[in-house]
Amino acid sequence: xxxxxxxxxxxxxxxxxxxxxxxxxxxxxxxxxxxxxxxxxxxxxxxxxxxxxxxxxxxxxxxxxxxxxxxxxxxxxxxxxxxxxxxxxxxxxxxxxxxxxxxxxxxxxxxxxxxxxxxxxxxxxxxxxxxxxxxxxxxxxxxxxxxxxxxxxxxxxxxxxxxxxxxxxxxxxxxxxxxxxxxxxxxxxxxxxxxxxxxxxxxxxxxxxxxxxxxxxxxxxxxxxxxxxxxxxxxxxxxxxxxxxxxxxxxxxxxxxxxxxxxxxxxxxxxxxxx
Numbered sequence: 001x002x003x004x005x006x007x008x009x010x011x012x013x014x015x016x017x018x019x020x021x022x023x024x025x026x027x028x029x030x031x032x033x034x035x036x037x038x039x040x041x042x043x044x045x046x047x048x049x050x051x052x053x054x055x056x057x058x059x060x061x062x063x064x065x066x067x068x069x070x071x072x073x074x075x076x077x078x079x080x081x082x083x084x085x086x087x088x089x090x091x092x093x094x095x096x097x098x099x100x101x102x103x104x105x106x107x108x109x110x111x112x113x114x115x116x117x118x119x120x121x122x123x124x125x126x127x128x129x130x131x132x133x134x135x136x137x138x139x140x141x142x143x144x145x146x147x148x149x150x151x152x153x154x155x156x157x158x159x160x161x162x163x164x165x166x167x168x169x170x171x172x173x174x175x176x177x178x179x180x181x182x183x184x185x186x187x188x189x190x191x192x193x194x195x196x197x198x199x200x201x202x203x204x205x206x207x208x209x210x211x212x213x214x215x216x217x218x219x220x221x222x223x224x225x226x227x228x229x230x231x232x233x234x235x236x237x238x239x240x241x242x243x244x245x246x247x248x249x250x251x252x253x254x255x256x257x258x259x260x261x262x263x264x265x266x267x268x269x270x271x272x273x274x275x
Contacts, residue, residue: 034088041269047146048105055098060090107265112147124249131259177206225252
């Protein structure tokens, strides 16, 4: 992760600074040293403070960055998340990129933690999806873990998930699973998306390891969980929000996948202030 994160930070800084920060160059003395504080402006779950540090260090390797909270800690409005001491120009040029990444990661961790809290006491695990911001998948999935969630497959390369279009292309659920089983190593599991009781029966007969119940109502999910009876892991997907997730968890599913964790979290409000 470190190499790809380093490239991400370099690209983000280049996108913002490009040929130079005109305002800072015009206003700030070259060798001025300053201290700054990263301040939470609302309650949040902290994720990505090390990423913010890497942004500042990319411009000033001698910067003194002191984090005041551990990853996964809850911070409140007004809390100082970190103090930074270094070249004033470098602090100002790194500010927006550091905040953009930190705010988004905290947003994901905070939202994930809310879902995890709502399903507490059930066996359901909150899981992310591939609905991530292009280029930010690694840090977004990391933020899900910080918030108490679990990662689904990282990409198309590390897990088999047969969806409706795969089924259509293969001809049937049974054929799709048979072809996948013949192709993959024994170390991989096969997950398949289903939309009805009859598809669940077909998936079970074909030997699916994980059965996704896609966009089913709670009564249908409960019936399918009873039908599967532990012969495969059961994942619920579609129509999940903070108002519905508890009822979905109580149907007895093992996994609840939620695209919203990474495709639509609200960035947390965090500011940087120079002293």
